[in-house]
Amino acid sequence: MNESTFSEPGIKEQVWQVIALIPKGYVATYGQVADLSGLPGGARRVGRILSLLPKGTRIPWHRVVNASGGISLPQDSGSYVAQRARLEREGIVFNSSGRIVLRNFRWRP
DNA sequence: GTACTGACCAGAT
DNA sequence: CATCTGGCCAGTA
Numbered sequence: 001m002n003e004s005t006f007s008e009p010g011i012k013e014q015v016w017q018v019i020a021l022i023p024k025g026y027v028a029t030y031g032q033v034a035d036l037s038g039l040p041g042g043a044r045r046v047g048r049i050l051s052l053l054p055k056g057t058r059i060p061w062h063r064v065v066n067a068s069g070g071i072s073l074p075q076d077s078g079s080y081v082a083q084r085a086r087l088e089r090e091g092i093v094f095n096s097s098g099r100i101v102l103r104n105f106r107w108r109p
Numbered sequence: 110g111t112a113c114t115g116a117c118c119a120g121a122t
Numbered sequence: 123c124a125t126c127t128g129g130c131c132a133g134t135a
Binding site for chain 1: 115116117118119
């Protein structure tokens with residue numbers, strides 16, 4: 001048993017908390033969420049945490065996109081469709097390449 | 110231990 | 123625009 005036996009406790013909750021702060025109609029990137037959660041350079045960890053979210057979670061996971069403004073899920077997945085639909089329902093617009101113009105929709109804390 | 114794989118990213122080419 | 127590279131970090135085989 002040592003300190004590296006477990007990943008730091010509370011990080012997951014911290015990430016959830018940060019995502020919960022993203023206002024409706026805005027998005028944040030994985031890197032942005034990582035930084036705000038005290039995980040600089042931890043974008044991948046954020047992605048992993050999102051992939052492990054419980055099924056009925058109330059966390060607005062759909063408001064997290066990649067640094068290119070795209071949805072980081074397979075286009076043929078139900079999750080992709082769900083994320084895009086939720087964002088569009090909040091007024092977020094996708095361009096012909098399936099990307100959000102972050103200049104317009106990125107959350108600025 | 111190595112190797113590979115991801116809901117990632119910035120910079121270089 | 124497309125690709126590649128190196129960085130990042132966990133989980134899996």
